[in-house]
Structures are given as structure tokens and as C-alpha cells.
Amino acid sequence: MKLAFRWYGEDDKVTLEQIRQIPGMRSIVTAVYDVPVGEVWSRESIFRLKELTEKAGLSFDVIESVPVHEDIKLGKPSREKYIENYCENIRRLSDAGIQCICYNFMPVFDWTRTQLDHKLEDGSSSLVYYPEQVAQVDPLQSDSDLTLPGWDASYTREELRDVVAQYQQMTEEDLWENLRYFLERVIPVAARCGINMAIHQDDPCWSIFGLPRIITEEKNLDRFLKLVDDPHNGLTLCCGSLGCSKKNDVPHLAAKYAKMGRIHFVHMRNVQLLPGGFEERAHLSQCGSLDMYAIAKALQENGFDGYVRPDHGRMIWGETGRPGYGLYDRALGAAYLNGLFEAAKKEQQS
Ligand SMILES: [Mn+2]
Numbered sequence: 001m002k003l004a005f006r007w008y009g010e011d012d013k014v015t016l017e018q019i020r021q022i023p024g025m026r027s028i029v030t031a032v033y034d035v036p037v038g039e040v041w042s043r044e045s046i047f048r049l050k051e052l053t054e055k056a057g058l059s060f061d062v063i064e065s066v067p068v069h070e071d072i073k074l075g076k077p078s079r080e081k082y083i084e085n086y087c088e089n090i091r092r093l094s095d096a097g098i099q100c101i102c103y104n105f106m107p108v109f110d111w112t113r114t115q116l117d118h119k120l121e122d123g124s125s126s127l128v129y130y131p132e133q134v135a136q137v138d139p140l141q142s143d144s145d146l147t148l149p150g151w152d153a154s155y156t157r158e159e160l161r162d163v164v165a166q167y168q169q170m171t172e173e174d175l176w177e178n179l180r181y182f183l184e185r186v187i188p189v190a191a192r193c194g195i196n197m198a199i200h201q202d203d204p205c206w207s208i209f210g211l212p213r214i215i216t217e218e219k220n221l222d223r224f225l226k227l228v229d230d231p232h233n234g235l236t237l238c239c240g241s242l243g244c245s246k247k248n249d250v251p252h253l254a255a256k257y258a259k260m261g262r263i264h265f266v267h268m269r270n271v272q273l274l275p276g277g278f279e280e281r282a283h284l285s286q287c288g289s290l291d292m293y294a295i296a297k298a299l300q301e302n303g304f305d306g307y308v309r310p311d312h313g314r315m316i317w318g319e320t321g322r323p324g325y326g327l328y329d330r331a332l333g334a335a336y337l338n339g340l341f342e343a344a345k346k347e348q349q350s
Pocket residue numbers: 200238239240241267311
């Protein structure tokens with residue numbers, strides 16, 4: 001595995017110099033944040049990220065994410081333009097040496113939590129999803145102005161109501177059809193560029209606010225991979241997104257899709273399952289519901305050689321910053337992942 005770390009660019013409080021000091025750190029996971037969703041990224045912005053990353057002694061390999069414009073997910077006629085822009089971004093990123101692009105196909109809302117600063121017993125704070133709090137964060141029904149870092153904040157409330165209303169006319173099958181249309185046009189370009197496309201699972205892996213969600217469980221991942229049966233059409237296996245539902249056996253999924261050569265990127269995060277919800281926890285297996293060693297072992301034993309990054313961390317030691325993306329707990333996570341993969345590798349060799 002190739003150890004990676006998410007960095008939000010020059011505005012990130014966490015610096016490349018700090019990231020570089022994490023043992024075994026190799027690759028930066030980042031994106032261009034200065035253009036609206038759907039537009040072409042400037043070569044200048046892309047190459048600036050590459051230059052900064054490489055100057056810090058790290059490798060510029062993974063983009064998370066190139067977001068998919070809502071018109072593509074909605075199947076509107078204007079999707080043609082946005083798909084062409086998407087393909088152009090793939091070509092430009094390939095020119096900069098990018099190997100893997102993470103994206104998702106969730107309608108409107110990216111990852112969703114109900115609270116970003118839940119105090120855990122040890123005094124650290126983490127992101128949680130409590131079903132009884134969902135109504136309070138529903139941006140359509142409540143007066144709460146909570147917007148999550150994962151959400152596109154460019155919508156006014158009216159625009160948001162409008163786009164959600166359009167999705168409410170759609171079935172899951174319509175969403176599948178629009179995903180197929182997108183993949184059939186984008187994957188051949190990625191293949192020619194030697195870039196692996198890696199879809200992230202819906203987070204959480206169930207429908208929220210009445211919107212369809214399809215990248216949620218094994219049978220749907222099987223269906224997804226068959227839409228365009230090409231190794232460049234692969235997965236970002238997100239342990240926390242899949243693992244927040246009992247229906248998903250994450251070590252089994254890791255083994256199965258690694259063996260098929262379809263996992264290009266892995267997000268390692270532990271969650272504590274609760275009825276209808278979950279809490280994000282420290283990466284260590286005993287801190288949550290997932291067997292992190294079993295996941296690492298399944299990847300290692302099935303030939304996985306892609307990128308792995310610690311996913312959301314807790315806020316510890318008084319650190320403040322972007323929820324889930326502080327330095328300290330993610331660095332602890334990275335150190336733990338090094339240990340898990342070293343052990344899995346040695347066990348495999350013995
Ligand atoms: Mn993830």
C-alpha cells in the first residue's frame with residue numbers, strides 16, 4: 001500500500017512540512033478548490049499543487065475529488081458540457097502525473113453528520129450521526145443553518161429546494177442510468193490517460209432527506225463495476241461509509257474487490273455502530289465496530305497496491321480546525337495503518 005494524506009491546499013492549517021514528518025508518508029491527496037463544481041481546472045492551479053507537493057518531498061498522485069456536477073446526476077441536457085469538462089480535467093490531471101481520481105455520485109449532499117464536535121469519553125471530539133438529530137440538520141425543513149464541510153455551500157436555500165425537488169422526481173433506476181451514461185463517456189478517457197477512477201461510497205450508506213443513494217452495499221457495488229467493466233472503473237473503499245451499516249462486511253468487501261483489482265484507493269476509519277446511526281472513533285480496532293486488522297490483511301493478501309489514507313480523525317490535544325481533518329489524530333491513524341500493513345505483509349511472507 002502507498003500511504004497518503006489529505007491536504008486542503010495552501011489554506012489548510014495542516015502544512016505539507018508537518019505531513020511529511022509522518023513516518024512512511026508518501027502521497028498527497030488534494031484538489032483544486034478555486035473553481036465552481038463542473039468547470040475546467042486551470043493548468044496553473046493543478047501544477048501549483050504539484051510543485052508545492054513535490055517541493056515538500058511528497059508525491060502528487062491522488063485527487064479527491066473531481067466533483068460531478070448535479071446536471072450529470074440529474075441527466076439534464078447540459079450534462080454534455082459538464083461531462084466534456086470532466087474529461088478535460090482528467091486529461092489535465094494526467095499531464096500532471098495524477099494516478100487516481102476519487103469522486104462520488106451522491107445527490108446534492110456529500111457526507112452527512114448530525115454533529116461535528118461530539119465529546120467522547122476520553123475528552124476528544126468527533127463527528128457523529130444520531131438519527132434523532134437528523135431532522136435538525138435537514139437543510140430543507142429546519143431553520144438550522146448548519147452546513148457541513150462536505151456540502152456544496154454555493155446554493156441558496158431556494159436553489160437547494162429546487163434541486164432537491166428535481167431529484168424527488170427521480171427513481172434509483174434513473175440515477176443508475178445517469179451514472180452509466182457518465183461512466184461510458186469518462187472511463188475510456190481515463191483509460192487512455194492511465195488514470196484510475198475510484199468512486200467513493202455514499203456516506204452514510206443509506207438514503208437521506210428523501211434523496212436516492214445507490215453506492216451503498218455489495219450488490220450495488222457489483223452492479224456498479226459491471227456498468228463499465230474496465231479496471232480503470234474502480235472503487236475508493238471507504239471503511240467508515242460502508243461500515244456504518246451492519247449490512248456491509250467490510251473485510252469481505254475489501255478481499256473481494258482487491259482480488260478483482262478494482263480497489264484503487266482506501267479510506268481507513270473506524271466507527272461505532274449505533275441503532276440507526278454511528279460515532280466516528282479512533283482508528284484502533286478496539287475503539288469501534290470495525291476490525292481494522294482484518295481489513296488491512298484482506299487488502300494485503302489479495303494483491304492490493306493502491307493508495308491508503310487515514311480518514312477522518314478526532315480532535316485531540318486541543319487542536320482546532322476543519323472537523324475530521326486535524327493533524328494529530330490522523331497522524332496517529334497513519335502510524336497505526338503502517339503497523340497493520342507491516343504485520344499483514346510479514347504474516348503473508350511467513
Ligand atoms: Mn471516506
